[in-house]
Amino acid sequence: MHVSGKHVILSLVLFVFGYLVAVSYEQAQNLLEDEEVSVEEWDRAFYYRQQLIDFEERNHALEQQINDLRVELLQTETSLSEEQQNLMSAVDLKRELQAYVGELAIEGPGVFITLNDQDYVPDRANVNDYIVHDRHVQLVINELLSAGAEAIEINGQRLLHNSHVFCVGPVITVDGTTYPAPFTIEAIGNPDTLLQSLELDQGVIDQLVNERIEVEYGEKHVEMTPQ
Template sequence: MKLKGKHVVLSFVLFIFGFLVAFSYQNTKEQAEVIQLSQQEWEKDFYYRQQLLQFEEQSRELQQKVDTYRQEINTFEKSLGEQETAIGEYVEMKGKLQMLTGELPITGPGVSVTLSDADYIPSTENTNQYIVHDRHVQLVINELYSAGAKAIAINGQRIYKDSYVTCVGPVISVDGNQYPAPFSIEAIGEQETLEVSLELKNGVIDMLVSDNVEVEVGTADQIAMGARVN
């Protein structure tokens, strides 16, 4: 009985030992699997982090390109704005030149000069010495242009660069259109400058008066002249 009892005890101890060994092996195996799974997760995490870093680098590069393009666009818009401003100035300048050449109507302040034949003509004198001639009108026109007149008209008819003024008997012909005295010469420009130029000592008015021409100078706040009709 004692021997059997020892065998039973020994068997029981061996069983317990085997169980512990098996449990320890299984536990060790499970722990190894957990460690291996964590390694895979770490590798995935590392891969995703690398991808994220690449994406961030690409994003920075794209942002730099966007900033460069934005700067180029701003430069282009500024250049375009300057071109539009320049074009606007050219258009404005062209319009002013067209007004001066008569291609467009023009309005503005200015002066008027009226030339009339002498009221009194002595019977013993030559009548031609007491009437207005084309040279008198041309004298006034030249002086007004020299003083900066932008546009000039005679009896409402505008004068152009190729206009001509001639005497036809007792009347004056302007580009073929005849007008009797008195002759009203209007000029658009700086009023004070035009007046001072006409009234200079020994100037145009003095010369006209010495030729027995009656002269009257006035100002106008608004003078309108039409465009040339082709």
């Protein structure tokens, strides 16, 4: 068989063409595989991105709930604080009223003033001019109250807003209880203010001494029991 130059050239052309086809097929196959990988990676990235968006939205919703709960808690604490203050004010008022009506024991700085009958009574003198009367006791009480006394008692008996003091011969009666002289009046309040009020020129002490009443007074820590 005789092989001409044309056959050789044709064979060479077919070989080159076949090689190019094979290479092109392989490249095309690789390209398809790369595209498939890219699509899978994109789907995976999209999934995780969507999960992240959902997580951020849930996180934002939880933060909003936490803020709402904080506001509600703050409002509750404010309300409880106001209620506690109101309760404390009510308790203080109750104690103040109880102390005012003598239901509670109280104590504090204050003063005492003791009034006693005159030991010496001249002959032919009127004895009533040398003993303590209810007006003397009331004079001291009024002065102490006007000077800011918070509570007053006579011979250990608390005086209330409706108390009555009156004289029966040589004794005085306080709300039905009778006491002989001496009469010790104790008051809780600012000692300096109370004493200054009693010691005013031509004041209570001077009047009592001028009416021949024996007077002893001074500063004292006063304790008063409930009535």
